[in-house]
Amino acid sequence: MSRSLVCICNMVTENEISSALKKGARSTRDIQHITRAGTSCGRCLVVIDSLVEEYLAKLPEDPQQRIDFQN
Numbered sequence: 906m907s908r909s910l911v912c913i914c915n916m917v918t919e920n921e922i923s924s925a926l927k928k929g930a931r932s933t934r935d936i937q938h939i940t941r942a943g944t945s946c947g948r949c950l951v952v953i954d955s956l957v958e959e960y961l962a963k964l965p966e967d968p969q970q971r972i973d974f975q976n
């Protein structure tokens with residue numbers, strides 16, 4: 906994973922998003938909640954969406970791995 910900056914507004918890197926995904930984030934909303942990426946101007950949301958989709962596509966099907974960060 907790259908250390909490149911994904912969200913300039915909130916200074917969130919690709920590494921931080923990757924780390925959130927590895928800890929159980931499963932949606933762009935989860936990433937926003939955990940890292941604050943995408944919570945200002947929203948220009949980075951397309952990149953966050955694609956990082957989430959890429960990560961989820963590589964995961965085996967296991968609903969037990971879903972962690973709800975909204976509670």
Ligand code: FES
Nearest residue numbers: 912914946947949
């Ligand atoms: S660049 Fe991410 S919210 Fe503005």
